[in-house]
Every structure is written in structure tokens, then in C-alpha cells.
Amino acid sequence: MLRHRVLFPFFVISNGVAFIYGIASGIWWVFITTISLALAVTAWGAFDIRLGYFIATKFRKKNPPKKVVALTFDDGPSLYTSEILHLLALYKAKATFFCIGQQIKQHPDIFKQILNEGHSIGNHTYSHPQRFGFLNAEQIIDDIKKCDAIMAKLVGHTPALFRPPFGVTNPSVAKAVELLNKQVIGWSNRSLDTVIADGEKIYERVKSKVRSGDIILLHDTSQRTVYALSKLMMYLKAEGYACVSVDDLLNLQLYED
Numbered sequence: 001m002l003r004h005r006v007l008f009p010f011f012v013i014s015n016g017v018a019f020i021y022g023i024a025s026g027i028w029w030v031f032i033t034t035i036s037l038a039l040a041v042t043a044w045g046a047f048d049i050r051l052g053y054f055i056a057t058k059f060r061k062k063n064p065p066k067k068v069v070a071l072t073f074d075d076g077p078s079l080y081t082s083e084i085l086h087l088l089a090l091y092k093a094k095a096t097f098f099c100i101g102q103q104i105k106q107h108p109d110i111f112k113q114i115l116n117e118g119h120s121i122g123n124h125t126y127s128h129p130q131r132f133g134f135l136n137a138e139q140i141i142d143d144i145k146k147c148d149a150i151m152a153k154l155v156g157h158t159p160a161l162f163r164p165p166f167g168v169t170n171p172s173v174a175k176a177v178e179l180l181n182k183q184v185i186g187w188s189n190r191s192l193d194t195v196i197a198d199g200e201k202i203y204e205r206v207k208s209k210v211r212s213g214d215i216i217l218l219h220d221t222s223q224r225t226v227y228a229l230s231k232l233m234m235y236l237k238a239e240g241y242a243c244v245s246v247d248d249l250l251n252l253q254l255y256e257d
């Protein structure tokens with residue numbers, strides 16, 4: 001797969017040549033084309049975590065030996081997390097929760113409940129900054145470390161798995177996760193449950209796309225997701241899918257220590 005490290009020098013050289021050609025000839029469409037291509041590829045790489053353009057990411061399991069999916073819940077813990085845990089327990093399903101440090105601080109008991117019920121956890125930053133894509137590497141490292149610290153205090157271990165807010169990756173995020181030695185986890189089935197208001201439609205969307213080996217992105221932050229999950233669990237059971245944690249699906253280490 002083409003990576004940023006490979007393409008970036010190519011973009012610099014091709015844009016440089018096209019720019020010089022523009023100055024010499026007065027013909028600028030070549031430069032406009034090369035710069036547009038470079039910007040489009042970079043933006044696509046930043047917003048589609050599955051491309052692994054800036055960082056090696058894991059987003060699904062290819063050809064699993066049995067029917068299996070990994071449910072993941074971002075942005076909690078919240079007051080909806082307990083209902084999600086109840087549903088998961090009902091179906092003997094395991095999931096992975098990418099928690100926000102600030103949310104853990106507000107709901108430490110719910111966070112402990114996630115762990116006590118045998119689910120996996122990952123780092124989703126301390127403050128989930130809206131401007132995540134514009135932070136420098138040091139700011140990103142600080143935010144990830146702050147979440148690590150609050151998790152380590154309650155779990156006794158530092159999480160190895162990390163999911164960037166909004167799934168955004170760029171050279172600063174790449175530098176931060178490399179330095180902190182985090183495994184970046186994306187998704188292959190996005191529910192859009194923070195955008196779609198109707199739980200039924202969220203369920204239909206996930207169901208229509210589900211394939212064995214999928215990592216499904218949900219958020220434990222709303223009643224509509226609880227509703228969608230209640231129907232999804234029924235469907236997955238009827239179709240013979242097992243629900244496992246991301247570390248189980250991909251055979252990864254959950255903690256750094």
C-alpha cells in the first residue's frame with residue numbers, strides 16, 4: 001500500500017518541477033494539477049483510517065476461520081454504558097471500549113464495570129479535542145499520556161491499543177503513536193450512530209454491511225445506539241456470529257506492561 005513516507009518526496013519533487021515549469025513557461029495548469037492531486041491524496045489519507053496512509057492501522061481481520069465480529073464503543077464511559085454492558089452480557093458477547101480519560105474521571109465505577117465484565121479497553125485520548133487533526137505531536141502525546149495515566153491507575157496496566165478521535169491520522173499522530181508504541185485500531189464497519197438519529201436506521205446500516213472479521217464502530221453515548229445494539233445482537237446471534245474483543249480478533253496484546 002502506498003504510504004505517506006513514500007509519496008511525500010514524490011509530491012515535493014513533482015510539485016517543485018511543475019512550479020519551476022510554470023514560472024519558466026507561464027503555463028500553470030500542470031502545477032495546479034499536481035498540487036491538487038497531492039492535497040486530495042493527503043486529505044483522503046487523513047480521514048480514511050483504513051488506508052493506513054500515515055500509520056500502520058488494523059481495521060479488520062481477513063478471512064477469519066469462523067464467523068466473528070469485534071464490536072467497539074468509543075467516547076464513553078457514559079450513563080448509557082451500563083445498558084450496553086447489560087446487552088452484551090445477555091448475549092455472552094465481548095467488546096472493546098475506547099474510553100476518553102475525562103469520561104473515566106466522571107464515571108470511574110462504570111469504567112471498572114467494563115473491566116469486571118471481561119471487556120477490553122483502549123485509549124481514546126484524555127480530552128477528545130475537536131481540533132485533534134491540528135494538534136502538534138507534543139500536544140497529542142500529552143493527551144494520550146494523560147488518558148494512559150488515569151487508566152493505569154484504575155487497571156494497573158497501560159493500554160496498548162489506541163483509536164484516534166474521529167479516526168484522523170496525520171504525520172503528528174503518526175509521530176505520537178510511534179513514540180508511545182501504540183497499536184492504532186480503526187474500523188471496517190462504521191455505524192454513524194453519532195450522525196443518524198434513528199436507531200432502526202443505525203441497525204440497518206451496520207447489518208447491511210456486516211462481514212466476518214469486521215471491526216464495528218459504535219458509541220456508548222446514546223439511547224439510539226442502545227436500541228440499535230439490541231437489534232444487532234439478535235441478528236448476529238441468528239446469523240451465527242461470535243462477538244469478541246479487538247485484541248482477541250487480531251491476536252494483539254491489550255496492555256503495554
Ligand SMILES: [Zn+2]
Nearest residue numbers: 074075165166
Ligand atoms: Zn471519539
